[in-house]
Amino acid sequence: MHSNRYCNRIIVLPFSVLLEIRVKPDNSGVVTDGVKHSMNPFCEIAVEEAVKLKEKKLIKEVVAVSCGPQQSQETIRTALAMGADRGIHVEVAGKDYETLGPLQVSKIMAALAKKEDAQLIILGKQAIDDDCNQTGQMTAALLDWPQGTFASEVSLDGDKVKVVREIDGGLETIKISTPAVLTADLRLNTPRYATLPNIMKAKKKKIANVKPADLGVDLTSRLEVLKVEEPPQRQAGVKVETVEDLVGKLKETGRI
Amino acid sequence: MICSSYGLTDEQKEFQKVAFDFAANEMAPHMAEWDQKEIFPVETMRKAAQLGFGGIYVQPDVGGSGLSRLDTSVIFEALSTGCVSTTAYISIHNMCAWMIDTFGNNEQREKFCPDLCLMEKFASYCLTEPGSGSDAASLLTTAQRKGDLYILNGSKAFISGGGDTDIYVVMCRTGGKGPKGISCLVVEKGTPGLSFGKKEKKVGWNSQPTRAVIFEDCAVPVINRLGEEGQGFGIAMKGLNGGRINIASCSLGAAHACVQLARDHLLVRKQFGETLSNNQFLQFRLAEMATKLVASRLLVREAATALQDGRPDAVSLCSMAKLFVTDECFNICNQALQMHGGYGYLKDYAVQQFVRDIRVHQILEGTNEVMRMIISRNLLTEL
Numbered sequence: 001m002h003s004n005r006y007c008n009r010i011i012v013l014p015f016s017v018l019l020e021i022r023v024k025p026d027n028s029g030v031v032t033d034g035v036k037h038s039m040n041p042f043c044e045i046a047v048e049e050a051v052k053l054k055e056k057k058l059i060k061e062v063v064a065v066s067c068g069p070q071q072s073q074e075t076i077r078t079a080l081a082m083g084a085d086r087g088i089h090v091e092v093a094g095k096d097y098e099t100l101g102p103l104q105v106s107k108i109m110a111a112l113a114k115k116e117d118a119q120l121i122i123l124g125k126q127a128i129d130d131d132c133n134q135t136g137q138m139t140a141a142l143l144d145w146p147q148g149t150f151a152s153e154v155s156l157d158g159d160k161v162k163v164v165r166e167i168d169g170g171l172e173t174i175k176i177s178t179p180a181v182l183t184a185d186l187r188l189n190t191p192r193y194a195t196l197p198n199i200m201k202a203k204k205k206k207i208a209n210v211k212p213a214d215l216g217v218d219l220t221s222r223l224e225v226l227k228v229e230e231p232p233q234r235q236a237g238v239k240v241e242t243v244e245d246l247v248g249k250l251k252e253t254g255r256i
Numbered sequence: 257m258i259c260s261s262y263g264l265t266d267e268q269k270e271f272q273k274v275a276f277d278f279a280a281n282e283m284a285p286h287m288a289e290w291d292q293k294e295i296f297p298v299e300t301m302r303k304a305a306q307l308g309f310g311g312i313y314v315q316p317d318v319g320g321s322g323l324s325r326l327d328t329s330v331i332f333e334a335l336s337t338g339c340v341s342t343t344a345y346i347s348i349h350n351m352c353a354w355m356i357d358t359f360g361n362n363e364q365r366e367k368f369c370p371d372l373c374l375m376e377k378f379a380s381y382c383l384t385e386p387g388s389g390s391d392a393a394s395l396l397t398t399a400q401r402k403g404d405l406y407i408l409n410g411s412k413a414f415i416s417g418g419g420d421t422d423i424y425v426v427m428c429r430t431g432g433k434g435p436k437g438i439s440c441l442v443v444e445k446g447t448p449g450l451s452f453g454k455k456e457k458k459v460g461w462n463s464q465p466t467r468a469v470i471f472e473d474c475a476v477p478v479i480n481r482l483g484e485e486g487q488g489f490g491i492a493m494k495g496l497n498g499g500r501i502n503i504a505s506c507s508l509g510a511a512h513a514c515v516q517l518a519r520d521h522l523l524v525r526k527q528f529g530e531t532l533s534n535n536q537f538l539q540f541r542l543a544e545m546a547t548k549l550v551a552s553r554l555l556v557r558e559a560a561t562a563l564q565d566g567r568p569d570a571v572s573l574c575s576m577a578k579l580f581v582t583d584e585c586f587n588i589c590n591q592a593l594q595m596h597g598g599y600g601y602l603k604d605y606a607v608q609q610f611v612r613d614i615r616v617h618q619i620l621e622g623t624n625e626v627m628r629m630i631i632s633r634n635l636l637t638e639l
Binding site: 038073074077078081193194195196197199200202203 | 266267269270271273274277278306307308309312316321322323
């Protein structure tokens, strides 16, 4: 159905993140009303990688998917302006959006991957507002696809993908078969600026609207957020005169 | 609440985002060095041109981005937060590219515009002379017709980019006295008889060189004339209508940056046991600055829309916008400097550069006094 020589379709999942964080007065979450969003930096890198693969003619089409309320479309438009071919906006709003987490998103992605017959899914490794670092891995598990996470280098070779991963001990190089899920790390590339002409061309590209129910996805959360707090205010330090005083203080506060 | 994105279309917000990102990443880190070392940042401007900023309102068939005056204003406002001086030069370059695009014939458009849009070549606008600033129509540089050449004699003063740029859009006298004797010629660097004065030492706008442009029996082909003989002054003024919106937009960006700097400073600096933000005078002052900023922005954007739509009030609005906005924004930046106290006077802090850079906006592209002349004349001759 598709040539083994190169991949046909990549789905990227750019997420938008809050640009400033303020905890709600009732500690139930963070304020989202009226706060500016922008594309998650790791997702920008993911979109850039997908567009580069297309420019190298290794894949045919880049589809940008975003899950969320109406304003998620802005994130898709940015991806289109960077070079994605079309977008899919999965509408999730209100209460559902507040409880939308990696599990729900990966269920949506898995359903879309099958529907769109994608060969590669590329996401940012984590969102900088919740730092979950789960969506890529869960999506791969749901689809039973191999995963190349924390990618700092990606190369396609026939129907295999070579991924250099950033791990604690250094770099790990793996080769996985497509279809596969990749997550982008910081050093994978430097995202391009959208150009003015591309922003205008993006206006003509299509964004399809889809509901999670259409994909047969149940959005019920298995998590309940009990409390959200700011980190403790930085306390003033105490100056001590001698080394003995210092050791005494450290023992007093249970540090040693 | 003073966010410059409110009221923009989604597409304009995208343009603005690119400009803000470019300003923050490519310009702001170098703004002080460019000023101090008087560097004309050719590579950075070419990067900007790659994104479409070289001919923002030039038509796409010759390499421009084909955007509206309002899109352009939004972009220059955003870019100015990174470096006013460089953005102001980019706006002058854009103005010249537009003049050739709009008043040039197809040969001229195809010859000059693509290189200008990519900033392969840079442009300068040459109207002012040592003896004619506000009284621009009294210019003395002559262009005598000799066969298929014009022989230029005279000099231009205060030319932004002069000496470093490649394409000079020159208003010169081909006919009798007054505006109707003026034509517009495109002169290329390297033409024999074209030379430059010394680089001027300026209070601001130091990332662009400013020099006199001197013509001594400089022979320019007649085919480089934009439009007909006698149309040059009209072309120059039409260029300036847009130029005035652009310069005002640059002042806006600077003022916005300064309001943010002032605000941040007030929240941090403590005197008399509390942060300056608790001081009512400073609170009220900040409120006035923010209010004038928003009012300025509304006026510039309205003028841009009027010019785009060819409204009868466009020329007056452009003059009003230039007058009001350059004055108010200078005051905003100056007050922001004052709020910084002694620190505001140090070159380690950006606020002084914004003040120095936008001071000249009240003078060039038509002094704010000339703006009053235009507005009052239009009011008094209106039926």
